[in-house]
Amino acid sequence: MFGPVKKIARALRGQSIEERELAYLNGAVDRVDLEYRQRQIDRGMFRNGF
Structure with a gap:
């Protein structure tokens, strides 16, 4: 009964901080980047809010 509600809730929630950090790291083009x-992440880029 609550299965479809859970799916909708998961689809509507934003990414967690960890997911955003991982996506940011995955976008690197080389080792230096x-x-x-x-x-940047260690300095709190995603933890301090926007």
């Missing part, structure tokens, strides 16, 4: 992105 990856290291730069890792430093």
